[in-house]
Amino acid sequence: MQVWHFSEMAYHPAWPELRDSYRVVIPNRLFDPKIGADLYHRYLDEWALCDELGINIMTNEHHATATCADSVCTIPMAILARETKQVRLLALGMPIGNRNDPIRVAEEYSMLDVISRGRIEMGFVKGVSFEISPANTNPADLMERFWEAHDLILRAMTSHDGPFNWEGTHFHYRSVNVWPRPWQQPHPPVWMPVGSPGSAMEAAERGMTIGVLNTGWVRTPPIFEAYRRKAAEVGRPMSPQRLAYMALIGVGNSREEGERRANHILGYSRTSGIVAPQFMNPPGYASVAQSAHAIKASGAGFRAGRIQSRDGRNIDPRTMTVADAIDAGLVFAGTPDEVFDQLSAFYDRVGGFGHLLMMGQGGLLDHDETVANLTLFSREVLPRVGDLAAM
Amino acid sequence: MERIQIGDVSLEVLIAGDGPPLLFLHGGDYFAQHRVFFDRLARRWRVVAPRHPGFGNSERPEGFRTVNDLAYLYLDLLERRDFGKPTLVGASFGGWIALEICIRSCEAIDRLVLIDSVGVKFGGREERDIADIYALSSDELLRRSFFDPVRLAPDYARLSDDELNEIARDRQATALYGWRPYMHNPGLRQWLHRVRVPSLAIWGENDGIVTPDYGRKLSRSLPDARFETISKAGHYPQIERPDEVADAINQFARAEVL
Numbered sequence: 001m002q003v004w005h006f007s008e009m010a011y012h013p014a015w016p017e018l019r020d021s022y023r024v025v026i027p028n029r030l031f032d033p034k035i036g037a038d039l040y041h042r043y044l045d046e047w048a049l050c051d052e053l054g055i056n057i058m059t060n061e062h063h064a065t066a067t068c069a070d071s072v073c074t075i076p077m078a079i080l081a082r083e084t085k086q087v088r089l090l091a092l093g094m095p096i097g098n099r100n101d102p103i104r105v106a107e108e109y110s111m112l113d114v115i116s117r118g119r120i121e122m123g124f125v126k127g128v129s130f131e132i133s134p135a136n137t138n139p140a141d142l143m144e145r146f147w148e149a150h151d152l153i154l155r156a157m158t159s160h161d162g163p164f165n166w167e168g169t170h171f172h173y174r175s176v177n178v179w180p181r182p183w184q185q186p187h188p189p190v191w192m193p194v195g196s197p198g199s200a201m202e203a204a205e206r207g208m209t210i211g212v213l214n215t216g217w218v219r220t221p222p223i224f225e226a227y228r229r230k231a232a233e234v235g236r237p238m239s240p241q242r243l244a245y246m247a248l249i250g251v252g253n254s255r256e257e258g259e260r261r262a263n264h265i266l267g268y269s270r271t272s273g274i275v276a277p278q279f280m281n282p283p284g285y286a287s288v289a290q291s292a293h294a295i296k297a298s299g300a301g302f303r304a305g306r307i308q309s310r311d312g313r314n315i316d317p318r319t320m321t322v323a324d325a326i327d328a329g330l331v332f333a334g335t336p337d338e339v340f341d342q343l344s345a346f347y348d349r350v351g352g353f354g355h356l357l358m359m360g361q362g363g364l365l366d367h368d369e370t371v372a373n374l375t376l377f378s379r380e381v382l383p384r385v386g387d388l389a390a391m
Numbered sequence: 392m393e394r395i396q397i398g399d400v401s402l403e404v405l406i407a408g409d410g411p412p413l414l415f416l417h418g419g420d421y422f423a424q425h426r427v428f429f430d431r432l433a434r435r436w437r438v439v440a441p442r443h444p445g446f447g448n449s450e451r452p453e454g455f456r457t458v459n460d461l462a463y464l465y466l467d468l469l470e471r472r473d474f475g476k477p478t479l480v481g482a483s484f485g486g487w488i489a490l491e492i493c494i495r496s497c498e499a500i501d502r503l504v505l506i507d508s509v510g511v512k513f514g515g516r517e518e519r520d521i522a523d524i525y526a527l528s529s530d531e532l533l534r535r536s537f538f539d540p541v542r543l544a545p546d547y548a549r550l551s552d553d554e555l556n557e558i559a560r561d562r563q564a565t566a567l568y569g570w571r572p573y574m575h576n577p578g579l580r581q582w583l584h585r586v587r588v589p590s591l592a593i594w595g596e597n598d599g600i601v602t603p604d605y606g607r608k609l610s611r612s613l614p615d616a617r618f619e620t621i622s623k624a625g626h627y628p629q630i631e632r633p634d635e636v637a638d639a640i641n642q643f644a645r646a647e648v649l
Binding site for chain 1: 456525526527528529532547548550552555556558559560562563564565566567570571
């Protein structure tokens with residue numbers, strides 16, 4: 001099993017001043033560039049440490065938010081492509097249905113792949129609903145644009161005979177000719193985060209690796225199962241390497257220490273969904289049935305009820321405790337043995353997966369604690385996760 | 392509802408009443424709340440009210456992506472003269488479609504009535520002519536849409552799945568056609584001189600989506616337009632004051648006949 005360290009590079013100093021929305025409408029005067037610079041550098045230091053610890057690196061991006069100050073996922077990748085030497089670098093990733101220029105995406109990923117000497121993994125993401133407003137992209141044909149951009153980027157990265165023509169529904173170029181071409185052939189591995197069995201099947205048809213985030217004990221099994229079933233149906237070789245699960249992980253020398261770290265990291269889950277309701281469900285972003293459900297719930301939004309305990313109880317992410325989150329399968333926390341046991345149980349429950357996306361830093365977990373968390377994980381848990389994939 | 396076939400496209404349509412023809416083009420939301428207004432109109436007119444492609448239970452051909460497509464579809468219908476030469480009435484988003492029809496051809500139209508129409512940009516790039524309905528809280532949106540939101544706000548919890556699905560499709564289609572540029576065509580204003588039929592702009596005095604001031608600018612941009620406000624009404628005066636709006640349309644039409 002491959003392990004990846006993920007942080008959203010939160011700008012948490014603004015959190016105490018926020019209430020109803022952590023996103024979209026909050027003024028950037030709440031961002032102090034001097035504090036921001038210190039934070040960027042410490043998060044980058046933590047990722048750089050991963051190169052020594054043997055933990056791969058994952059970045060992402062969000063916009064107009066204090067929950068994630070990484071607004072361009074390829075910028076930390078670019079810094080780390082040179083600063084690290086061993087581990088792989090995943091962006092999960094690029095919101096290609098919201099970016100206006102897919103060719104620019106192909107250029108960024110290709111350049112990163114060459115500079116890192118072939119260590120890039122390319123994530124293409126739909127983006128959460130509240131990313132629509134900052135990008136001002138049409139939610140009603142978002143996925144159409146997503147798949148056209150996906151096709152164009154891969155075509156551009158695998159075409160080596162000079163310019164070709166692209167006059168599609170959403171993108172128009174008469175001379176596509178991306179320099180450089182990528183290091184990895186035919187192109188770096190492609191990832192997509194998914195949150196439903198339907199999108200898992202779309203990824204399976206194309207052989208993409210799926211990253212499943214915040215779906216926990218209840219919602220993950222049907223997603224992985226849909227992927228395996230579809231892969232078998234279309235005759236694509238199935239491997240655990242196609243499946244990734246994200247968990248928030250706090251390891252300590254005692255259970256208390258591990259849970260304390262997890263409790264800080266949970267600041268991510270407690271803040272990330274707080275957004276003014278009108279940005280939750282832009283029309284056309286979700287299916288007609290999901291939107292109808294959201295209209296009926298009158299602004300509660302279709303995201304309500306996403307986190308569930310093992311016995312089906314809805315958990316409010318804003319007030320979630322470590323015990324709730326462990327029960328829900330979102331957090332693995334405690335001593336190295338306890339973390340490994342929780343991970344193993346989850347692994348068995350969902351039928352196995354090849355990548356653990358470890359949120360090793362989140363919320364207010366500070367630099368020293370993050371270093372201790374990552375270091376202890378790498379020393380005590382990482383050597384054992386190899387056994388899981390062999391099971 | 393009945394269905395009407397225009398070329399390859401099948402639309403839901405309400406056809407009611409006897410009298411001279413009136414083609415009504417609806418706005419983005421609250422279609423179900425138009426029943427009283429249609430009843431009032433049907434006393435004097437033969438009302439034809441299609442549900443646009445992608446809305447309600449009307450299909451949307453894959454290539455339909457802009458208001459231009461809707462304008463050409465209805466021009467195809469108008470040129471068939473199935474209903475003679477109607478008075479064209481467009482409300483909100485439907486007013487935008489009506490304007491796009493008129494700048495292309497007024498030949499098959501008797502008169503134009505706009506009700507709290509969108510579609511045209513007058514202000515500068517940092518001014519917002521049309522309230523961003525997608526960025527307003529649901530309370531604020533209701534307050535800007537209706538003079539009396541408490542009386543008019545639908546109780547969505549009581550609607551059937553079919554009714555909710557129709558509303559979801561209405562909103563999805565409105566977004567598809569109107570998201571960017573937001574609820575207007577930047578090129579439309581320069582062609583408004585081609586609206587060569589007598590026109591009436593009816594505006595809810597309390598409209599907080601497109602204000603009466605926007606309505607005055609719009610009517611001044613048309614070659615032959617009158618402007619009237621309806622008191623105690625917001626963005627949907629035909630829902631809040633169906634009698635007054637129907638009367639205004641009747642008087643405008645009769646005045647032109649005399």
